Amino acid sequence: MARYTVLGAEAIRKKGWWQAHKWLTLRRMSQIGILLLFMLGPWAGIWIIKGNLSSSLLFDVVPMTDPFVFLQMLATGFSAIAAEAVTGTLIILAFYLLVGGRLFCSWVCPVNLVTDASFWLRRRLGINTGANFLRNTKYWMLGMVLLVAAVSGVMAYELVNPVSMLHRGIIFGMGVGWLVIAGIFLFDLFVAKRGWCTNLCPMGAFYGLLGKVSPIRVRADARSKCDDCAECFVVCPEPQIIPAILKGEEKGIPPVILSGECTNCGRCIDICGEDVFHFGLRFDRSKAVLSSGEMNAALKQKL
Amino acid sequence: MSNSTSKKPASKGRRRFLIDSARTACGVGLLGLGIGIYSKSASSMAPMAIRPPGALDETDFLASCTRCGLCVRDCPYNILKLADAGEDVPTGTPYFLARTDPCEMCEDIPCIPVCPTGALDHNLTDINEARMGLAVVVDQETCIAFLGLRCEVCFNVCPVRGDAITLDYRHNERSGKHALFIPIVHSDACTGCGLCEKACILDEAAIKVFPMHLAKGELGKHYRLGWEKKDAAGESLVTPDQEHRYNLPEGMRYDHTGEGLIFDQANAPAMTTPDAAMEETPFSSNPLDTLKKGIQEAD
Numbered sequence: 001m002a003r004y005t006v007l008g009a010e011a012i013r014k015k016g017w018w019q020a021h022k023w024l025t026l027r028r029m030s031q032i033g034i035l036l037l038f039m040l041g042p043w044a045g046i047w048i049i050k051g052n053l054s055s056s057l058l059f060d061v062v063p064m065t066d067p068f069v070f071l072q073m074l075a076t077g078f079s080a081i082a083a084e085a086v087t088g089t090l091i092i093l094a095f096y097l098l099v100g101g102r103l104f105c106s107w108v109c110p111v112n113l114v115t116d117a118s119f120w121l122r123r124r125l126g127i128n129t130g131a132n133f134l135r136n137t138k139y140w141m142l143g144m145v146l147l148v149a150a151v152s153g154v155m156a157y158e159l160v161n162p163v164s165m166l167h168r169g170i171i172f173g174m175g176v177g178w179l180v181i182a183g184i185f186l187f188d189l190f191v192a193k194r195g196w197c198t199n200l201c202p203m204g205a206f207y208g209l210l211g212k213v214s215p216i217r218v219r220a221d222a223r224s225k226c227d228d229c230a231e232c233f234v235v236c237p238e239p240q241i242i243p244a245i246l247k248g249e250e251k252g253i254p255p256v257i258l259s260g261e262c263t264n265c266g267r268c269i270d271i272c273g274e275d276v277f278h279f280g281l282r283f284d285r286s287k288a289v290l291s292s293g294e295m296n297a298a299l300k301q302k303l
Numbered sequence: 304m305s306n307s308t309s310k311k312p313a314s315k316g317r318r319r320f321l322i323d324s325a326r327t328a329c330g331v332g333l334l335g336l337g338i339g340i341y342s343k344s345a346s347s348m349a350p351m352a353i354r355p356p357g358a359l360d361e362t363d364f365l366a367s368c369t370r371c372g373l374c375v376r377d378c379p380y381n382i383l384k385l386a387d388a389g390e391d392v393p394t395g396t397p398y399f400l401a402r403t404d405p406c407e408m409c410e411d412i413p414c415i416p417v418c419p420t421g422a423l424d425h426n427l428t429d430i431n432e433a434r435m436g437l438a439v440v441v442d443q444e445t446c447i448a449f450l451g452l453r454c455e456v457c458f459n460v461c462p463v464r465g466d467a468i469t470l471d472y473r474h475n476e477r478s479g480k481h482a483l484f485i486p487i488v489h490s491d492a493c494t495g496c497g498l499c500e501k502a503c504i505l506d507e508a509a510i511k512v513f514p515m516h517l518a519k520g521e522l523g524k525h526y527r528l529g530w531e532k533k534d535a536a537g538e539s540l541v542t543p544d545q546e547h548r549y550n551l552p553e554g555m556r557y558d559h560t561g562e563g564l565i566f567d568q569a570n571a572p573a574m575t576t577p578d579a580a581m582e583e584t585p586f587s588s589n590p591l592d593t594l595k596k597g598i599q600e601a602d
Contacts, residue, residue: 041376055371055419063419069369073420076366082421085369134327144335148342154365156342159394164370168385168395172372175387177394 007123007231010273023266030107038171053108053167054158055088063088067096068206069164072157075149093210099264101211105197105204106237106265110166114181115197118188123234131192135240138198138205145202162196163203194237212260218268219280220245220255226276232268242268246276256282342393349391350517352398353495355383356406356433357415357423361514368422370395374414380407383414401497401512406435408462408496431463436495437518438468438488438510446509448484451475457486457499457510466492468499486510490519 011020018025038056041047050057055065065088073081096104106112134140145157158164162180169177188195197204220226223246232246233239241259249255269277348361355374358364374397375383382404386392399406408430415423427433438457443449461468468486475481488510497512512518533539549557554567587593 047376050376051371051373054369055373057373057417057419065369065371065419073367073369078363078366080363080421081367082419082425084419085421088419134323137327137331140327140331141334144331148335148339149366152339152342153362154342155368156338158370159342159345160338165388165394168370168372169388172375172385172395173387175394176389177387180388 007234008271010229010231011271014273015275020270023270027107027265028113031110031113034108035110035167035170038167042171052164052171054164055085062091064092065089066164067093067210068203069155069158071206072145072149072155075146076153076155077150096207096210097214099216100214100262101207101209101260102204102263103211103216104207105201106263109163109203110170111163111181111184111201112197114166114185115188115194118185119194119237122189122193125189127190129190131195133192133195133199135199138200138202138208141200141202142205142209157202161203163201198237208260210260211262211264212258215282216264217280217282218257218262218264218266218277220257220276221278221280222274222276223247223249223255225274227274229273231271231273232277235267235271237263237265237267256280258282345393348393348398350513351400351402351511352386352392353401353406353436353497353512353514355397355399355414355423356408356412356430356435356494357418357425357427358435359422359424361516364422365393365396367420368396369420370397371419372397373417373419374423377413377417379409379413380404382406399497401436401495401500402508403501405497405501405512406433406494407498408433408494431492431494433494433496434515436497436512436514437490438493438495438497438499438512439518440486440488440510442509445505445507446486447504448486451477451481451483453484454504455484455486456502456504458484460498460502462496462498463492463494467494 008020037049038052041050048059050060051064053066054069055063057063063084065085067089070081070085070089073085148156160180162177162184165174165177166181169175169181184196188197192199226246232242236242238259238261241257241261244253245255245257264279266279269275269279342365354361354364355378359367370385372385375385382399383397384399385395385397388394392398410430412427412430412433415425415427418425440446447454455470458464458468458470466489468488471485471487473483473485475483495512495515499510500508500512503510529540551557551564556565556567557563558565
């Protein structure tokens, strides 16, 4: 029941290093792997994928376009959109609708590497300062981005979007874009905890809305095993979404995180020494009932 | 808190919600305003930056280009570049610089079909129809053709040779006996590829490619070119002017197309004085004759 002393130590002791870092490692491999895949062309002349996250071409055949960019394009009023962009957007939409919208944020987006590093350093340095944003600020940002596109008639936000700027910059050249990225790092470090990704990024807001309906979710079927160490709250980029699910057994709240804001990063799964969390399907009610039944049985045995 | 004040937290919560929302709206709104204004100033891009072939007009281009760089990748000559943040070109959009890397005008225009959104117009299939910009002979003081020297490099490297740039032969006033070979650019054929700008032998090119809106003038919408309308209609659209009739002495005509005064020698009146005959003028050297002329005829 006690609070943790060293973050993650309990999980490593109980499950071993790999199980305590599995999703984090896979996630980093995904983030860096996707970057490398894009770099393989310009560096080695092996063109598996061309372009960048805004639009790309896989094996010179499969078009992909970021639905967030596509939405901005629609907002500008531009209507003569070529078929490739429509197909490409549908492909990406289908993918994230399936695996979780903000999976983009934690498994693909290069800015996550920056903000995770900032968050790590912030914790190391014990910085607790924080401007407090309303949690829904990023949705205001999304509205603003579309409004500016509609009023100006151009994709104005893409001039400053740090996500596309960083990814494009790494592949095609950065200019003073590094300053923007450094700015986000420092902003997250000193101004607000997880300020950019959690509070401000309109792209995250957009993918969060997508993710409301996706079937792949983090589940807490073993929630009765929770020993209140609170480590999941510390590592979770969106900690506000955990309590209701983790402690909602009496209220009949199903043990599955349905909030679109969950990035499916899986860090809570890693960090939990009691293995409360796991990836599963949102509709998997039978398993939930079963496991809570098991828990009840276990509790009765204890009593 | 007692029951009597139980209403207060709720109203406090509402108040707080409204203030928080206003705060967020203000902050986000200001940021949006900044981005909007920045996008306006960023849209006026550097005049030397030329868009790839088939690029829509600048507003539509910035509405549809996702800045993916696929056109950059498929350019076989690697002339295209995505603008870095902080450059004088909207961040991430493709352009080329004619002076160093002009468009080589590939026949299959590989940069266009790969554009996923149509920001590069897929309907453009003939590179000669591309209008990336327009070459302009910007400096007649340094272009050596105007100095009377033979160059014609821009004329010779032009891929639409003989159509986009022609040579105009003019008299060389300085030497009095030579010709000037003056390059003239024609907007109906120039694709704006920039090969001429690259080839210009000067340290700073005297022929430059500019985006169309900078290179071209535009007639007022109310202008109708009478001669074109006349050709189209096959006849004059207004009542033809009556031919002016001069009060000329018999045997003389006036030609409008440049001949001027014409003497019909056979019917010319007898000259009054030998001097007048020598000067071939219908007028008497004596002004009184002219004054009296009408009176004598009336008699």
